[in-house]
Amino acid sequence: MSTTIHHGPDGLSDAGRLVHGHYRQLVRTRRLYSLLALGMLLAFLAGALWFANASNAGKFFERLPFFFDFFIHFLPDDPLEIFRAMFDLTSPYEDGSQKYDYPVGRLYLIGELYLPEYIFQMLVTINIAVLATLIGAGFGFALCFLAASNLTGSRPVRFAVRRLLELLRAFPEIVIAGLLVAIFSIGPIGAIAAVAIHTIGALGKLFYEVVENADMKPDEGLRAVGANWLERVRFGIVPQVMPNFISYALLRTEINVRASTIIGAVGGGGIGEIFRHAIGNDHAAKTYAIIILLFVTIIGIDWVSGYLRKRLVGSAAFTFGA
Numbered sequence: 001m002s003t004t005i006h007h008g009p010d011g012l013s014d015a016g017r018l019v020h021g022h023y024r025q026l027v028r029t030r031r032l033y034s035l036l037a038l039g040m041l042l043a044f045l046a047g048a049l050w051f052a053n054a055s056n057a058g059k060f061f062e063r064l065p066f067f068f069d070f071f072i073h074f075l076p077d078d079p080l081e082i083f084r085a086m087f088d089l090t091s092p093y094e095d096g097s098q099k100y101d102y103p104v105g106r107l108y109l110i111g112e113l114y115l116p117e118y119i120f121q122m123l124v125t126i127n128i129a130v131l132a133t134l135i136g137a138g139f140g141f142a143l144c145f146l147a148a149s150n151l152t153g154s155r156p157v158r159f160a161v162r163r164l165l166e167l168l169r170a171f172p173e174i175v176i177a178g179l180l181v182a183i184f185s186i187g188p189i190g191a192i193a194a195v196a197i198h199t200i201g202a203l204g205k206l207f208y209e210v211v212e213n214a215d216m217k218p219d220e221g222l223r224a225v226g227a228n229w230l231e232r233v234r235f236g237i238v239p240q241v242m243p244n245f246i247s248y249a250l251l252r253t254e255i256n257v258r259a260s261t262i263i264g265a266v267g268g269g270g271i272g273e274i275f276r277h278a279i280g281n282d283h284a285a286k287t288y289a290i291i292i293l294l295f296v297t298i299i300g301i302d303w304v305s306g307y308l309r310k311r312l313v314g315s316a317a318f319t320f321g322a
Helices: 014-055 060-066 069-073 080-087 117-147 155-169 173-184 188-212 217-224 229-266 271-280 284-321
Strands: 107-110 113-116
Touching (some): 113 117, 117 155, 117 229, 117 284, 155 188, 173 188, 173 229, 188 229, 217 229, 229 271
16 A cells, blocks of 8 residues: 655645644744843843933933043053053152152062062962862862752751851852951951852852762662761762862852952952052052953963863863773
């Protein structure tokens, strides 16, 4: 028995025409949803701009054309002043005056190397970020296994640990730093504590989500031979999740460098505090010098972090796969 397939004028069979019609309907539906989403986005944007204008006494749109005036007029007379402010210890003016209050003669000795103030303060900021990340990653590592549903059967324990992590990351670092600076006084101690507290909450959540997606077959095998909870975590889970843990920790280090810079504005020390004084006192050369230093530092940290992530995470993943 032979089956005859009838083709219409468009060259499609009845089944093909049905599939093609269904495809066109899906395309129309997707376009409709895309237009609705775009319309909602534009409506939210218009509402946000209206609220910004209303909360700024109706001068938001009035002042918007002058947005770039600050950057146009906030320029040093001589571009070389920027590099003098970053590296030199003498006044950029030939008469030796301190017209713009440059920190003349401020050197910091590290080992046998003398560093200008800005570079030293940038190192302070990096030190705050790295130390806070180590503390945050350590506590996040310890707490994440208790928050994972596939490792901790006790709901009260999971609930308590997850709420603790949420509390630690609920407030921005600058808010926590403002409180801790009032307790510990001005300096990097409060900044380290503030960034570390937020990092515990952030990395703890990322870590336990990675743990919950781990393959539980090694855990089942260890459970079958009588391994305890710590042994199952150590030998069955940690080798799987450690590459992702390292990747997240390195990414968080980059974020914490930026956060440490901002925290300097509230007395946390480092380059952020000097930046606040420079821009607040209308010191154009010093401000641009700090911006350039920050830009170069962030690029360097991003490159080093990417290199370490590729080397460490790639090596760990390869070892586990072997």
